Amino acid sequence: MYQNEVVESQGIKIRRRPPPLHYVGPFEFRLQNEGNTPRNILEEIVWHKDKEVAQMKERKPLYTLKKALENVPPARYFIGALRDANQRTGLPGLIAEVKKASPSRGILREDFNPVEIAQAYEKGGAACFSVLTDEKYFKGSFENLQAIREAGVKCPLLMKEFIVEVWQIYYGRSKGADAVLLIASVLPDLDIKYMIKICKILGMATLVEVHDEREMDHVLAIEGVELIGINNRNLETFEVDIGNTKKLLEGERGELIRLKDILFVGESGLFTPEDIAIVQEAGVKAVLVGESLIKQSDPGKAISVLFGRDVSE
Numbered sequence: 001m002y003q004n005e006v007v008e009s010q011g012i013k014i015r016r017r018p019p020p021l022h023y024v025g026p027f028e029f030r031l032q033n034e035g036n037t038p039r040n041i042l043e044e045i046v047w048h049k050d051k052e053v054a055q056m057k058e059r060k061p062l063y064t065l066k067k068a069l070e071n072v073p074p075a076r077y078f079i080g081a082l083r084d085a086n087q088r089t090g091l092p093g094l095i096a097e098v099k100k101a102s103p104s105r106g107i108l109r110e111d112f113n114p115v116e117i118a119q120a121y122e123k124g125g126a127a128c129f130s131v132l133t134d135e136k137y138f139k140g141s142f143e144n145l146q147a148i149r150e151a152g153v154k155c156p157l158l159m160k161e162f163i164v165e166v167w168q169i170y171y172g173r174s175k176g177a178d179a180v181l182l183i184a185s186v187l188p189d190l191d192i193k194y195m196i197k198i199c200k201i202l203g204m205a206t207l208v209e210v211h212d213e214r215e216m217d218h219v220l221a222i223e224g225v226e227l228i229g230i231n232n233r234n235l236e237t238f239e240v241d242i243g244n245t246k247k248l249l250e251g252e253r254g255e256l257i258r259l260k261d262i263l264f265v266g267e268s269g270l271f272t273p274e275d276i277a278i279v280q281e282a283g284v285k286a287v288l289v290g291e292s293l294i295k296q297s298d299p300g301k302a303i304s305v306l307f308g309r310d311v312s313e
């Protein structure tokens with residue numbers, strides 16, 4: 001199938017960067033919004049990522065990465081850590097996000113020390129961390145991921161990256177990632193299936209992220225999916241609606257879902273114990289939280305405020 005047909009049939013909203021324009025004369029003939037300019041921020045990020053990954057791959061080809069993996073400690077059990085936390089506290093297991101900035105919110109924290117933040121999160125009862133590695137849009141880095149892994153914290157690490165190629169998964173593993181994010185509006189079903197298999201070989205978990213019913217139905221049909229994130233933030237418009245988690249988990253779909261052994265994660269826009277109760281009631285056993293924790297002077301203590309009680313014991 002041609003790329004456009006795949007996109008059409010699977011409802012993929014984010015287009016990939018088109019090939020360079022045919023150069024026919026002294027001027028390139030560019031038409032705005034006729035396929036050669038990104039339509040939204042997620043598309044812009046993905047197009048930038050394509051170029052960035054191509055350059056990184058030249059510096060570190062896959063065979064050198066695979067060699068490097070021989071000396072990397074095995075991946076930690078991301079899903080197990082979330083299930084354990086949920087059973088221990090009766091509340092959703094927390095994936096606490098280490099993020100300095102975001103396109104929708106700008107700079108979230110000026111005095112940003114990723115290792116200190118991760119240590120505070122672990123002390124406060126986080127089960128796992130989500131570490132932003134994108135530099136251009138989130139001011140993150142793979143150095144942050146590696147520094148957190150080497151600092152001795154026990155929580156498994158999600159590499160929060162915009163994955164467009166398998167090479168990035170190997171790269172993340174070589175820096176200590178235990179899990180990766182796969183965004184359903186960016187990747188065709190077959191790529192998701194393939195990437196899940198690669199992750200399994202590497203001992204890593206995959207958090208497959210959806211935002212609407214169509215993406216959810218596609219992802220539910222993909223073999224091997226164990227962890228699905230429901231993003232309450234529309235990554236094209238930045239609109240946040242925590243009711244989205246309930247919307248995707250109710251009705252007939254919800255009944256079907258409950259028959260499967262899939263762990264659901266409520267993502268974005270969670271600020272209060274009431275917000276946590278809303279997504280828990282909808283059926284999630286884990287939550288991914290950034291802004292409401294990272295902005296507080298003690299992000300570890302902020303966890304008790306978010307859950308309405310101490311979850312560290």
Ligand SMILES: O=C(O)c1ccccc1NCC(=O)[C@H](O)[C@H](O)COP(=O)(O)O
Nearest residue numbers: 102103104233235267268269289290291
């Ligand atoms: O948050 C953004 O501005 C954003 C823009 C484009 C792509 C992804 C984006 N965010 C990723 C996330 O959804 C959040 O980092 C994550 O779910 C935590 O959300 P929050 O608790 O609201 O910080």
